[in-house]
Amino acid sequence: MLKIGIIGAGSIAHFHEEHITKIEDCKISAVCDIRLDAAQEMANRHGAEVYRDYQDLLKSDVDAVYICTPPHLHKEMTIAAAEAGKHIFVEKPLTLSYEDALAMKKAVDNAGVKCQVGYVVHYRPSEDTARRLFEDGQIGPLVAVWDLRMSDASFLTDAIGTYRDWLTDKNRSGGVLIECMTHEVAWLLSIGGEVESVYANISYSNPDKRITVDDNSWAMLNFKEGGVGILGTSWSNPLGVMNKGLIGVDGAMGIEGESVVVGARNSDSRQVIPGEPDEKLSKQAHFAKCIKENLPVRNPIGEAVYNLKIMLAMHESSETGQIVYID
């Protein structure tokens, strides 16, 4: 029986809980939250132990932990979990600084534990199908890949004064790009590969002075192997817009809901391909399988370190007004 400990029994932890309960030979045996009532509420459903201090949970006999706390806490918790010999599923974003990310990776590597980061890049059917079709050469070499994801600002205001007010604080969440668009950065990187340079403009438009997170982030990535990535995100667009697609030398692809629409150059015909994720297991089942069978995880920590490096380069570009070259 694989014993799981949950650290941070908030919103994403409930999502993981739902999937963990469906995995054979796997159970939630410990739950930790500084809000003891939240930990207790989840623990009751599993007959699990309750902890207020995650260090105490790490002394228990859990095999793996899910770190589901706000981003600024991921570093200390990941390093402590690795040092305690626990396998780790840590939520995105990995952390907020590159130095911290490297320290986390070093601790994981030294301990030899599995560490999967909570990306969804191989689990979104249409995006992952587009990636596979692109890799199969459906539209030829990359010209451009774009991802625009914009939502309204209401949930930021809702978070103020609640236990979720970390979201509105730049020092705890990292802002719209790092906290949210890291998923979209992951998708662009899965298509374009390594990045040569970035240019970005990241701004604060929220008039509410209690909200210190940047809420608009626009960036262009130049990929080493050719083609550009365009990233646009907002936490201040009441219209709510999602638009993603790719242009290649021989055609183009658009993401439309759960499907991918493919068009060839100089042709009116369109092919609608239903999306199917490459990874058939849930993230949680995949993680459990990798632990049990000693397999490499998808979305490993090294990938998350690179993702953060690119996002921090975007911040540097925005601050200096210069193109930033990635070494």
Ligand SMILES: NC(=O)c1ccc[n+]([C@@H]2O[C@H](COP(=O)([O-])OP(=O)(O)OC[C@H]3O[C@@H](n4cnc5c(N)ncnc54)[C@H](O)[C@@H]3O)[C@@H](O)[C@H]2O)c1
């Ligand atoms: N992969 C995804 O699609 C996805 C979606 C949502 C959130 N997330 C990520 O998950 C993480 C948590 O987000 P959330 O929306 O669940 O936040 P949340 O605020 O709902 O939950 C966080 C929980 O951590 C607890 N906590 C805070 N400090 C703690 C401590 N020192 N020890 C133990 N518990 C502590 C809080 O009390 C709260 O219950 C963030 O990194 C976020 O970016 C990922």
